[in-house]
Amino acid sequence: MAAEQVMDGPEQKPARQDAEAAGTVEAPLAAETETATVMEDADSAADTGTADEAATAEEASPEQLAARLEAARAEAEAARERLLRAHAEMENLKRRQANELEKAHKFALDGFVRELLQVRDSLELGQAAAREEGTDLAKLREGTELTLKLLVDVMGKFGVAQINPAGESFDPEYHQAITMQPTAEAAPNTVVRVIQKGYLLNGRLVRPAMVMVATELASAQS
Numbered sequence: 001m002a003a004e005q006v007m008d009g010p011e012q013k014p015a016r017q018d019a020e021a022a023g024t025v026e027a028p029l030a031a032e033t034e035t036a037t038v039m040e041d042a043d044s045a046a047d048t049g050t051a052d053e054a055a056t057a058e059e060a061s062p063e064q065l066a067a068r069l070e071a072a073r074a075e076a077e078a079a080r081e082r083l084l085r086a087h088a089e090m091e092n093l094k095r096r097q098a099n100e101l102e103k104a105h106k107f108a109l110d111g112f113v114r115e116l117l118q119v120r121d122s123l124e125l126g127q128a129a130a131r132e133e134g135t136d137l138a139k140l141r142e143g144t145e146l147t148l149k150l151l152v153d154v155m156g157k158f159g160v161a162q163i164n165p166a167g168e169s170f171d172p173e174y175h176q177a178i179t180m181q182p183t184a185e186a187a188p189n190t191v192v193r194v195i196q197k198g199y200l201l202n203g204r205l206v207r208p209a210m211v212m213v214a215t216e217l218a219s220a221q222s
Helices: 002-059 062-106 110-131 137-157
Strands: 160-163 175-182 191-196 198-201 204-207 209-215
Touching: 110 137, 137 160, 175 191
Parallel strands: 175 209
Antiparallel strands: 160 198, 191 209, 198 204
16 A cells, blocks of 8 residues: 555656646746737737828828818908908998087087077067067067067977976075075075076086075074
């Protein structure tokens, strides 16, 4: 039995060595196989890149580049012309607006003047009639009243409103107190007399009314 065990030892040892050798050989083979696969993939990628570069080179031939450059120049020139036209139109628009604004400032009162001319004509007729001998005073007064009414109508047509606050409470926004008058006939701070009428233009104050304002009597204060 001992002899058999001694004989088995040398026979098993080479078997293990062969297995280890086989494993040692298979590892380099696997590495070589993987390396070969990677190289093939790299070669394939290189071939693909070369093909793409060749295609790009074919697409970007000198003739095509020249055509593209010419197209780009034409587009840039067209854009430049559009910009110049837009700039010219803007300048023309500004010039027209400036001219219209100047005309508006210069002839803003055209309509008012047209309406006012008839008032002046009426005043001149009344003045001429007053200079004549034997003029009827009643008729002259009537003519003057008609002329004044005509003037009021013209002013109202253009948004001019009169401020005549007699008997109203004093309003510093629209009235200017010239003097104070102690009186028992009106409540304090009431306009008892309008010295000069005020005017509004479309609701905006042009001239305040100059007025006399009532105050309490001295006896009442004591």
